[in-house]
Amino acid sequence: MLLIHCPYCEEERPELEFRNAGEAHIARPANIVAESDEDFEKFFFIRANTKGLVYERWRHVHGCARFFNAVRDSVSDKFIMTYKAGEPKPKKLPGAGK
Amino acid sequence: MKKYSVFAIAREAMRAHKGWEEQWSSPEPKKEYDVIIIGAGGHGLGTAYYLAKEHGITNVAVLEKGWLGGGNTGRNTTIIRSNYLYDESAGIYDHALKLWDGLSQDLNYNVMYSARGVMMLAHNIHDIQVFKRHIHANRLNGIDNEWLTPEQAKEFCPPLNISKDARYPVLGAALQRRGGTARHDAVAWGYARGASARGVDIIQNCEVTGIKRGPNGEVAGVETARGFIGAKKVGVVAAGHTSVLMNMAGVRMPLESYPLQALVSEPVKPIVPCVVMSNTVHAYISQSDKGELVIGAGTDQYTSYSQTGGLHILEHTLDAICEMFPMFTRMKMLRSWGGIVDVTPDRSPILAKTPVKGLYVNCGWGTGGFKATPGSANVFAHTIARDEPHPINAPFTLERFRTGRLIDEAAAAAVAH
Ligand SMILES: Cc1cc2nc3c(=O)[nH]c(=O)nc-3n(C[C@H](O)[C@H](O)[C@H](O)COP(=O)(O)OP(=O)(O)OC[C@H]3O[C@@H](n4cnc5c(N)ncnc54)[C@H](O)[C@@H]3O)c2cc1C
Numbered sequence: 001m002l003l004i005h006c007p008y009c010e011e012e013r014p015e016l017e018f019r020n021a022g023e024a025h026i027a028r029p030a031n032i033v034a035e036s037d038e039d040f041e042k043f044f045f046i047r048a049n050t051k052g053l054v055y056e057r058w059r060h061v062h063g064c065a066r067f068f069n070a071v072r073d074s075v076s077d078k079f080i081m082t083y084k085a086g087e088p089k090p091k092k093l094p095g096a097g098k
Numbered sequence: 099m100k101k102y103s104v105f106a107i108a109r110e111a112m113r114a115h116k117g118w119e120e121q122w123s124s125p126e127p128k129k130e131y132d133v134i135i136i137g138a139g140g141h142g143l144g145t146a147y148y149l150a151k152e153h154g155i156t157n158v159a160v161l162e163k164g165w166l167g168g169g170n171t172g173r174n175t176t177i178i179r180s181n182y183l184y185d186e187s188a189g190i191y192d193h194a195l196k197l198w199d200g201l202s203q204d205l206n207y208n209v210m211y212s213a214r215g216v217m218m219l220a221h222n223i224h225d226i227q228v229f230k231r232h233i234h235a236n237r238l239n240g241i242d243n244e245w246l247t248p249e250q251a252k253e254f255c256p257p258l259n260i261s262k263d264a265r266y267p268v269l270g271a272a273l274q275r276r277g278g279t280a281r282h283d284a285v286a287w288g289y290a291r292g293a294s295a296r297g298v299d300i301i302q303n304c305e306v307t308g309i310k311r312g313p314n315g316e317v318a319g320v321e322t323a324r325g326f327i328g329a330k331k332v333g334v335v336a337a338g339h340t341s342v343l344m345n346m347a348g349v350r351m352p353l354e355s356y357p358l359q360a361l362v363s364e365p366v367k368p369i370v371p372c373v374v375m376s377n378t379v380h381a382y383i384s385q386s387d388k389g390e391l392v393i394g395a396g397t398d399q400y401t402s403y404s405q406t407g408g409l410h411i412l413e414h415t416l417d418a419i420c421e422m423f424p425m426f427t428r429m430k431m432l433r434s435w436g437g438i439v440d441v442t443p444d445r446s447p448i449l450a451k452t453p454v455k456g457l458y459v460n461c462g463w464g465t466g467g468f469k470a471t472p473g474s475a476n477v478f479a480h481t482i483a484r485d486e487p488h489p490i491n492a493p494f495t496l497e498r499f500r501t502g503r504l505i506d507e508a509a510a511a512a513v514a515h
C-alpha cells in the first residue's frame with residue numbers, strides 16, 4: 001500500500017484514505033460545445049500513460065477531502081512530490097540534477 | 099516438426115526420451131522481415147501462427163523483450179467465456195470460443211481447454227436485472243447463457259454458500275456452460291511451436307526500443323536491443339506496454355496501464371468444479387488441475403508498470419472468497435503476482451490499422467483478453483495480411499474514440515472495474 005503525503009493535511013497517510021483521480025494538468029475546455037471531435041478525443045480519452053514520471057491527481061477523500069497533484073515514478077511507484085491543486089506543473093523536481 | 103501422439107510417447111519411452119526436439123528454434127534475427135510482431139504473448143504468437151497458416155506469410159519475426167508467455171498470458175487466471183452484452187463483443191469473443199474448441203487438435207498441443215462452465219453470481223436486484231439482460235442479448239446472438247436459482251447454483255457448485263444470512267446472499271446466477279479455463283502457458287507454447295514450424299522466427303530477449311519511419315511516414319522497421327530490423331508491416335501486441343511502443347511511432351493512445359493481481363492456494367483435492375465469479379463481492383475462483391485454487395483480484399487504483407500491486411487488494415479479494423466459500427477460511431495461499439493490463443475507456447479492445455501506414459495495433463484487452471486469444475490472433479493476422487480488418491474486428495477501431503462509436507462493455511472481466 002502506498003503512503004501518500006497530503007499537501008493540505010501536511011502528513012503522510014495510507015493509500016486507503018485516498019482516491020486516485022487520473023492524469024493531472026488536463027485542462028477542461030472552456031467552451032466544450034465548440035470543441036472539434038479531435039480535440040474532445042484528446043481531452044477526454046487520450047492519456048499519456050507514461051512509463052516513468054507521471055503527474056496525477058489524488059483526492060484525500062477520507063481526510064480533508066481535497067484534490068491535489070502528485071509526481072510519481074510509475075515503475076517504482078515511489079512518490080517524488082505532491083503539491084496543491086491549481087499550482088503549475090513543477091519545473092524542477094526534488095532530487096533531480098540541474 | 100515431429101507430431102506429438104501416443105505413439106511418440108511410446109517410442110520415446112523406449113529410448114530414454116532422447117528423441118524429443120526443441121519446440122521452437124531461437125534463430126539470430128534477419129536483417130528484414132515481411133512482418134514484425136512486437137510481443138510474444140498469446141495474441142502476438144497466435145497472430146504469427148495464423149499469418150503463416152492462413153495467409154501464407156512466413157517471413158515473420160516475433161520480438162519479445164523477456165521470455166515468451168512471460169507477460170499477461172502467463173499471469174492470468176485463464177477464465178474463458180463469450181457472454182458479453184453487445185453484438186460486436188459477442189462476435190469476437192464467440193469467434194474465439196469456437197476456436198478454443200478445436201485448438202489442441204489444430205496446434206497438436208494440449209492447451210487443456212476445459213468447458214467446465216462459468217457461473218456469475220447475482221447478489222442484488224441490479225445484478226439480477228443486468229444478468230438477465232445479458233442472457234437475453236446472448237441468446238439473440240446464439241450464445242448459451244442461462245439463469246440459475248440459488249439452489250441450482252449450489253447444485254452446480256456444491257461448496258458455494260447460499261445461506262440467506264450471508265452479508266450479500268446469492269440470489270441467482272448466470273451460467274455459460276461452454277465457458278471454462280485453459281492452460282495459459284500451453285497456449286503460448288503451442289502457438290510458438292506451430293509458428294516456428296512454419297518458418298516464423300521467435301526472438302526472445304529482444305526489446306524493441308524504437309519504431310523507424312520512412313520518408314513518407316510509413317513504417318520502415320524497428321530498433322531493438324539486438325540492432326535495427328527492417329519491416330514494412332509491424333504489429334504491436336504488447337498489452338500493458340502498448341502506450342510506450344505506440345509513442346515511439348508518435349501515436350498517442352486512449353489507454354491506461356494498471357496492475358492486476360492473482361494468487362493461488364496450496365493444492366487440495368477437487369472441490370470447485372467450475373469457475374465462479376462475483377461482481378458484487380468482487381472475486382473470481384476456479385481450481386487448477388494441480389489442485390490449487392486460482393483466485394483473481396481487482397486492479398489497483400493508480401496506473402503503474404511495476405508488475406506488483408497493493409496487498410490490501412488481495413486481502414479484499416480473500417474476504418470475498420471466504421464470504422462465498424466459508425470452508426476456505428483456513429486455506430493457505432502459496433503465491434501471488436501481478437501483471438500490467440492496458441485498459442481502454444470503453445473496456446473493449448482495439449484491433450486495428452493506425453494512422454501510420456504499415457503499423458497495426460492489437461491492445462486494450464485489459465483484465466479480460468486471455469479468453470479472446472485465438473479469435474483475436476486470427477482476425478488480427480487477417481488485418482495485417484490484407485491491410486484491412488476482418489468483419490469481426492472492424493468495429494474495434496482506434497477512431498471510435500473520436501467518432502463516439504464506443505463498444506461500452508465496461509465489464510471485460512465481468513468484475514466491476
Ligand atoms: C492477474 C491477471 C488475471 C487475468 N485474468 C484473466 C482471465 O481470467 N480471463 C481473461 O480472459 N483474461 C484475463 N487477464 C487478461 C489477459 O491476461 C490478457 O488480456 C492477455 O493475456 C493479453 O495477452 P497478450 O498476448 O496481448 O499480452 P502479453 O501476454 O502481456 O504479451 C505482451 C508481450 O509484449 C512484450 N513486450 C512489451 N514491451 C515490449 C517491447 N518494447 N519489446 C518487445 N516486447 C515487448 C511483453 O514482455 C509481453 O510478453 C488477466 C490478466 C492478469 C494480469
Ligand SMILES: [Zn+2]
Nearest residue numbers: 006009060064
Ligand atoms: Zn488531506
